[in-house]
Amino acid sequence: MKRNKLVLGLLSICAIALCFSCAKSGKSIENKAGTAELAQSTSNSSKIVYVEVDTIFKHYDMALDLGKTFESKSKQLDAELSNKSKTFQGGVQDFQNKVQKGLVTTANAQEIQKQLQAQEQGLYQLREQYQSQLAEEGQVNQRQVLHSIMDYLKEFNKTKGYHYILANSFPSSILYADSTLNITKEVIEGLNAKYKVTKPSSKK
Numbered sequence: 001m002k003r004n005k006l007v008l009g010l011l012s013i014c015a016i017a018l019c020f021s022c023a024k025s026g027k028s029i030e031n032k033a034g035t036a037e038l039a040q041s042t043s044n045s046s047k048i049v050y051v052e053v054d055t056i057f058k059h060y061d062m063a064l065d066l067g068k069t070f071e072s073k074s075k076q077l078d079a080e081l082s083n084k085s086k087t088f089q090g091g092v093q094d095f096q097n098k099v100q101k102g103l104v105t106t107a108n109a110q111e112i113q114k115q116l117q118a119q120e121q122g123l124y125q126l127r128e129q130y131q132s133q134l135a136e137e138g139q140v141n142q143r144q145v146l147h148s149i150m151d152y153l154k155e156f157n158k159t160k161g162y163h164y165i166l167a168n169s170f171p172s173s174i175l176y177a178d179s180t181l182n183i184t185k186e187v188i189e190g191l192n193a194k195y196k197v198t199k200p201s202s203k204k
Helices: 002-021 025-045 053-059 061-101 106-160 184-198
Strands: 048-052 164-168
Touching (some): 048 053, 053 061, 061 106, 061 184, 106 184
Parallel strands (some): 048 164
């Protein structure tokens, strides 16, 4: 029953539309033209481009330099922790051998055991300290790169006049982007040219 009412309603609307189609044909054409003109105007006024953030981080010399420094620091801390761990393991094995051979008194064994436990706890704390330090430095490096990119884009856009410069990455809220709007390569070239003359090693 509801379906029949719906069909009848649609037929009534179509009939009314047919009655007035001739009278409004000229106005309809004008409306279409106006809509097309508005769409064209909106398209021309909205200057939107995008950059691929992941690609910039892979090819921006500043990001690469900071990445190398961070990797070197990470390896250095890892080596220090590894050496301390080996020293601790050597002390544990030496203690176990002396205990098995009866070369230490019970009192001395208890004292050495306490010292080894304290060393082990110190290693855990040192590991956490290094991990926290590296995590913080990694975040700072990332913010430095992003801040540099954003500062450059402000300067870059003074002559371009874009209304929006979007950041496209994976995953991203941008599900599709026309490749002709991709200015990543141009931005990377500009960033590297600026960084070349501003990085500490290039200053006299």
